[in-house]
Amino acid sequence: MHSKHEILRLFRYRICLIGLKNIGFEYVYSYYLGEEVGVSAEQIRKDLSKFGIKGKKKSGYHIEQLIKDIEGVTGKDEPQNVILVGMGNVGLAIANNYDFVKHNINVIAGFDINPIKLKKKYKIPVFPTSKMEEFIKNNNVFTAIISVPALSAQEVCDQLISYGIKGILNFAPRNLKTPENIFVNNINLCSELSSVIYLARSS
Amino acid sequence: MHSKHEILRLFRYRICLIGLKNIGFEYVYSYYLGEEVGVSAEQIRKDLSKFGIKGKKKSGYHIEQLIKDIEGVTGKDEPQNVILVGMGNVGLAIANNYDFVKHNINVIAGFDINPIKLKKKYKIPVFPTSKMEEFIKNNNVFTAIISVPALSAQEVCDQLISYGIKGILNFAPRNLKTPENIFVNNINLCSELSSVIYLARSS
DNA sequence: CTTTTTTTGTGATTTTAATAACTTAAATTT
């Protein structure tokens, strides 16, 4: 089937294409898109062709059509609902991010165990963790973002899965143990930054 | 030489090992560490051996020694100074992150073009962008985190490089164009989340 | 002291991803 990397690139193409469209471009060459996204032109053509997406020889790709085609693969045409667990600083950054809405992703609710945080200024409604199960089931949510402290991450993860969550974006600095059929994307800010520091020094 | 992936894994091992040490473990088997980090035991042994780090047959790895050995490779024994540009919500999450300090990374200052933000509650000193050049040069900083809006990201990036920055962790949803010798690690929250949504649905 | 067990370390194999090279079709030029 398709690898995680391919899918991720497809989304990066899409985000970039939306940008190009917004500044008035109508057509784009694989070469130019590659420059913008930071991958090779061949890679782009190969990715698109693998998903059955066609351009036009000599003219390149019609941007609006290409976005639609990518969305046909990724299903981005209808809005996607996501919940957020853990309303600390990372949670706040996610909750108040304008970018998601622009790309048809709706973070529809946040949850936190600490009721004090419920009073902060978030752009989304925030509920106590005890309401999570009910909310997930009532709203047909399949994706969650975890931004709780490391110590409670596994517990929250297990709960989410038992409530029906199938995909998790995890910011807690801990590897989550999950069944095979659950997809987890870990973003460990600390190791990401560490590797930059290392590679910056050795360059 | 060593790939970005290898280095990143090394940092993930290290973070996990620190956790194991803190809860009282003294020795660890590649198998167990693999379970924790989420990679195979062979992968771990191969990575470590590639960096010349040795365990002990039948006993596994002495955790404290292993952390030191990894730090010998990655240079984590002395604190690493980093600056942050863009004090929005993502910037706040970075500035107030406890995890970095725990891993010997110091985000020593933040910068923002908007003076209003300078008054918010950050755990780090925040200066106007105009002071960036002076600060970078006076403090021997080589790594920066970009969390400005997409539109100003490239401009900020070019400035940072001209002031001597060699490594960038970029949260702006835009691919940065940089010279060969500059290392950039892009984290696009939107495409990361998009891919989770997609893979959650197709599972 | 010998045998067995267990876990590291590494060489071989497989799989996957990236790059390069080439073919084809559409548009432009002559």
Added chain:
DNA sequence: AAATTTAAGTTATTAAAATCACAAAAAAAG
């Protein structure tokens, strides 16, 4: 209208990453 140019689409090649398989060493058991 034929020739040329250009960029998509595809096949072939190379490189890299991950997995598998096994040898060697250390510890434990008999």
